[in-house]
Amino acid sequence: MxxxxxxxxxxxxxxxxxxxxxxxxxxxxxxxxxxxxxxxxxxxxxxxxxxxxxxxxxxxxxxxxxxxxxxxxxxxxxxxxxxxxxxxxxxxxxxxxxxxxxxxxxxxxxxxxxxxxxxxxxxxxxxxxxxxxxxxxxxxxxxxxxxxxxxxxxxxxxxxxxxxxxxxxxxxxxxxxxxxxGENSVSLPEDPRQxxxxxxxxxxxxxxxxxxxxxxxxxxxxxxYNRLIPGKDKKLGIIAFGLTYNYLLENFPGDSITYPVLKIGSYPVDSALFDKISEQCETLLVLEEGYPIMEELLKGVLSGGRTIKGRLDGTLPREGELNPNLVAEALGMPSERGAEVPPVVRMRPPSFCRGCGHSDVYIALEEALKEYTPGRVFSDIGCYTLGALPPYNAINSCVDMGASVTMAVGAADAGLIPSVCVVGDSTFTHSGMTGLLDAVVKDSPVTIIISDNSTTGMTGGQKSHATGRLEAICEGLGVEKEHIRTVVPLKKNHEEMVKVMKEEFEYKGVSVIIAIRECIQTAARRKKDEMARKKGK
Amino acid sequence: MKNDIILAGVGGQGILSIAAVVGLAAVDKGLYLKQSEVHGMSQRGGDVQSHLRISDSQISSDLIPYGGADLIISVEPMEALRYLPWLKKDGWIVSNSTPFVNIPDYPDINSILDEFRKIEKSIVVDADNMAKEAGSVRSGNMVVLGAASKYIDIPFDSLCDAVRKLFGRKGEEIVSVNIKALEAGRSCCL
CATH class of the missing domain: 3.40.50.970 (Thiamin diphosphate (ThDP)-binding fold, Pyr/PP domains)
Incomplete structure (x- = not known):
């Protein structure tokens, strides 16, 4: 094969x-x-x-x-x-x-x-x-x-x-x-009430x-998927879960490891395996990628058992992913770094692509909000979260998919008016729609800005369920037609965008502003594909 | 034989094409390979890196340990320096000289080039201009790979074959531009 x-x-x-x-x-x-x-x-x-x-x-x-x-x-x-x-x-x-x-x-x-x-x-x-x-x-x-x-x-x-x-x-x-x-054919469960x-x-x-x-x-x-690999040196037993086994082996080229190792790839684990390694070795090192779930279980709550080393006793860091060096240090092996990073190297955080529509939205929003006190923009998960970084510093929250809508509603409930939400199109249809229904039912004074780039951008441009449907969805959920506004986030439309935003901030009910312009990455890819197709013909 | 290579750049600069060329060539030679990539948030103009490991025996970790890389190949000069903690004491560093400036506090390019002057085993090439001469500024990544190729234990012809395989779908013109770029990089550092 x-x-x-x-x-x-x-x-x-x-x-x-x-x-x-x-x-x-x-x-x-x-x-x-x-x-x-x-x-x-x-x-x-x-x-x-x-x-x-x-x-x-x-x-x-x-x-x-x-x-x-x-x-x-x-x-x-x-x-x-x-x-x-x-x-x-x-x-x-x-x-x-x-x-x-x-x-x-x-x-x-x-x-x-x-x-x-x-x-x-x-x-x-x-x-x-x-x-x-x-x-x-x-x-x-x-x-x-x-x-x-x-x-x-x-x-x-x-x-x-x-x-x-x-x-x-x-x-x-x-x-x-x-x-x-081959694929299964259609069949119903044996028990119809399962x-x-x-x-x-x-x-x-x-x-x-x-x-x-x-x-x-x-x-x-x-x-x-779970096996105990014998080793002569019983000073230490190592329990390696999932990927951490690779980091362990990296430190022992050519299978030169001498400690007994329990390699785990499936859960729940037969507890007899833990007994077997624990009988041989007084000290155990637990390697887990993620939370110290198994380490905590092995340690238990009673004192006086085996010495368990891992993320909980500081042998390994409590948080963050592991790597070959951290495992080496946990084993007391030398781990040599190369030269240090010279101070001339600056941080390079992710940023909006040049010409991105989200940035035009934030520039307009900053101006439209000038007359209000700061701290009233709830945002969400996607490329537009980058509005949190300088020079924009435009958003005050990013919690979970759709939370921008409902947090804006809750803040408005508390009296923070106007309360503004900036959410992407795909995030809105993921989990923002139901929150908008809450807002409509109680006529919350919120302005929901859907920055619609017609794609799921941050993950690389997947199809968005929202494309072409946003106005109909908002209207269907009960947002008044005259408060569903559409703008095109371009520099030349800046004044118009600011005006629309200001008007809707003044309105004491639910407004939705759809700022629609295709993601420049997907637009470029689409044009390239179209060119290639034309050439192919 | 074992080559541990860090590829560095800024999201969108084409380091994954370098990885794909070396990867294809390595697999053609029957070598083992592990290559980790950065996807997601950092791809939006942030710093990105790829750990590329090729060997004639099994490779354990997807990540290269600190102080373990034989070679850093970078399509951006400041990004090359970011990964020095991974470079072996006697490892090589090969970089493009043209900065990619998308941050307000990008340092003076001369202060970056000064750092390269302090590193004995470093090569800096004007990949953007050489790529332009080869036919397209977009193939600067292949110039840098060509410049680094003598430190990779894969015959240069195999790398050229891999370029043909990788870019073949995009037409003969793109293949020849990339081969030219690869050769230009190679010849400037022999």
């Missing part, structure tokens, strides 16, 4: 295609975006017509995937870690309903917050929901774990989580493909789930 050079994300996508997946569901979010993008650009997926349309948000994607599983087919849903918060209701309850066709949930965590607002660890969600978690060490293992995940999912009729982190998601390596498996979570049924299902979860560590596939 063919070898491919794939990102971790792409390996998961290719494996889904090869393992008989009928539907891929997702909302863009770094570092998970490339999973869906790969499926969308795959020839196989197009020929088989695998479902590959973006969803409005992670919750709708999770539920649609569960629906496909209900109908007997294999489905995969992918999201960034904070996306799992949005999908959590469906995710947690999908463990109780169980599945019919295999269901894999990919959660891509972002320790060190390279492109996120927190570094939450999705393994917690697995344990919280009694959903098994597979955590790959390499691109190849990520590929293989999709096959394993579907098998476990269909064997026990439960969803399976694959948890990756940024480093694996966005690192490329060779992957050996396997023979393709998915009806009325309390009486839910109690039965939950009881069943707890039994399954308890039996998982003994499963052959699950067991295959």
């Amino acid at each position: 063919q070898k491919l050079l794939l990102l971790g994300d792409e390996a998961i996508a290719q494996a889904g295609i090869d393992a008989g997946m009928s539907g891929m569901y997702a909302y863009p979010g770094t570092p998970s975006t490339e999973i869906m993008e790969y499926v969308q650009s795959s020839k196989d997926a197009t020929e088989r017509d695998i479902h590959r349309e973006w969803s409005a948000n992670e919750k709708t994607s999770m539920e649609a995937a569960l629906g496909m599983s209900y109908a007997g087919k294999r489905a995969m849903v992918a999201m960034k870690h904070v996306g799992l918060n949005v999908a959590a209701d469906g995710f947690v309850n999908s463990a109780i309903t169980g599945v019919n066709g295999g269901l894999i949930v990919v959660a891509a965590d972002d320790p060190s917050m390279h492109s996120s607002q927190n570094e939450q660890d999705s393994r917690f969600y697995g344990k919280f929901s009694f959903i098994p978690v597979l955590e790959p060490t390499s691109q190849q293992e990520a590929y293989d774990m999709v096959f394993a995940g579907f098998e476990i999912s269909e064997r026990y009729k439960i969803p399976v989580m694959i948890r990756i982190t940024t480093r694996l998601a966005h690192s490329r390596s060779a992957v050996q493909r396997r023979a393709q498996i 998915f009806v979570l009325l309390p009486a049924i839910a109690r039965r299902r939950y009881h069943n789930l707890l039994g399954v979860y308890e039996s998982l560590p003994a499963d052959e596939i699950m067991k295959g």
